[in-house]
Amino acid sequence: MNNRNIPVIAIDGPSASGKGTVAQLVAEALGFGYLDSGALYRVVAFAAKQNNIDWGDAEAVAACANKLNIQFKNSQVYLNNTDISEEIRTEEMGKGASQVAVHAPLRAALVNLQHNFRQAPGLVADGRDMGTVIFPDAELKVFLTASTDTRAERRYKQLLGKGLPANYENILLDLRERDARDKGRASAPLLIAKDAILLETDNLTITDAVNTVLFNFKHKK
Ligand code: CDP
Numbered sequence: 001m002n003n004r005n006i007p008v009i010a011i012d013g014p015s016a017s018g019k020g021t022v023a024q025l026v027a028e029a030l031g032f033g034y035l036d037s038g039a040l041y042r043v044v045a046f047a048a049k050q051n052n053i054d055w056g057d058a059e060a061v062a063a064c065a066n067k068l069n070i071q072f073k074n075s076q077v078y079l080n081n082t083d084i085s086e087e088i089r090t091e092e093m094g095k096g097a098s099q100v101a102v103h104a105p106l107r108a109a110l111v112n113l114q115h116n117f118r119q120a121p122g123l124v125a126d127g128r129d130m131g132t133v134i135f136p137d138a139e140l141k142v143f144l145t146a147s148t149d150t151r152a153e154r155r156y157k158q159l160l161g162k163g164l165p166a167n168y169e170n171i172l173l174d175l176r177e178r179d180a181r182d183k184g185r186a187s188a189p190l191l192i193a194k195d196a197i198l199l200e201t202d203n204l205t206i207t208d209a210v211n212t213v214l215f216n217f218k219h220k221k
Contacts, residue, residue, distance in 0.1 A: 003115075003118045003119065006119065006121070006123065007032075007122040007138075007139040008118060008123045008124075008125055008130075008135045008138040008139060009023075009026060009032070009122070009124045009138060009140045009141075009213065010125050010127075010134075010138040010140070010141045010142065010193070010196075011023045011026070011124065011125070011126045011142045011144055011213070012126075012127055012129065012132070012141070012143050012192075012193070012196070013143055013144035013145045013190075014178075014179050014182065014190060015151060015155070015175055015179065015182075016146075016151035016152070016154050016155040016158070017144045017145050017146050017151055017201065018146065018206065019126045020036060020038075020126055021206055022144060022206060022210055022213065023036075023124045023125070024075075024124075025206065026124050026213050026214060026217075027123075029210065030121075030122060030124070030214070031122075032121060032123055032124050033117060033119055033124070034125075034126070035114060035124070035125040035126065035127075037110075037114055037125060037126060037128075037130065037134070038097060039088060040110055040113065040114070041097035041098075041101045042088035042096070042097040043070050043077060043084065043088055044061060044064065044065045044068070044100050044106065045088075045095075045099070045100050046079070046084060046088050046093055047064055047068055047079060048060075048061050048064050048096070048100060049096065051064055055099040055100050056099065058104070058105050061100050061106050062105035062106040062109045065109045065110060066109050068080075069081070070113070086162075089164070091159070091164075091166075091171070091174060094174070094178070095174060095178070098181050098182060099181070102181065102185040102186075102187065104186070104187040107129075107133075107188055115134070123135075125138070128182055128188065128189075128190045129188040129190070131193035132193045133188045136193075139220055140213070140216055140220050141193045141196035142196060142199055142213055142216070143192045143193070143196045143197070144201060145198070145200055146201045147202055148172065148176060148179070150201075150202045152168060152171045152175050153168075155171050155175065156168050156171050199213070
């Protein structure tokens with residue numbers, strides 16, 4: 001792995017646990033870069049659909065990912081220089097991401113791209129396997145979670161806030177389905193790294209969660 005001396009904070013956890021928001025605020029507070037690894041899987045699902053590739057076809061999905069020109073600029077995601085930040089945030093692409101993410105050849109195809117985000121002065125990486133597979137030497141590993149009901153409510157509000165269609169019951173069912181797929185897959189399943197701190201956020205504000213991560217990072221150094 002390159003740049004081993006550059007600190008990484010790995011924040012993993014299930015869908016809608018608040019990882020993205022917490023990770024971005026921690027990155028801002030420290031002046032670190034931010035990797036939204038879930039966005040990569042969402043872009044792959046989006047590109048596969050555009051190219052009529054079945055999300056279940058492991059080899060074709062990995063081949064498609066190898067050809068992608070993905071860029072992150074000012075919190076926006078570009079595919080072949082087109083801003084697709086909004087298109088990848090739909091529940092359909094969340095579902096697609098979790099379906100393509102089961103494929104080992106695809107996960108392997110995205111490893112270098114993720115390692116390249118490790119740049120000075122540091123990186124906050126958010127996903128499912130940041131602490132277990134992609135950055136096993138991360139300086140701090142956090143597993144952020146909340147009950148399914150809390151997460152469904154957060155996702156519901158988040159979608160409404162963006163003016164996107166949202167149905168609470170469907171979101172709850174999708175979350176359960178996605179949790180099962182993320183935990184049950186053979187390749188890089190969602191699990192708590194042995195050396196991770198567990199942060200249950202049902203009764204924590206975002207500020208509390210961010211401060212807890214920052215406190216743990218400072219005291220690790
Ligand atoms: O926002 P949400 O947590 O629902 O999803 P996301 O973080 O954007 O990730 C979408 C999907 O990509 C997840 O359901 C996972 O199946 C997959 N994923 C993964 O397998 N590994 C990662 N490091 C990040 C996401």
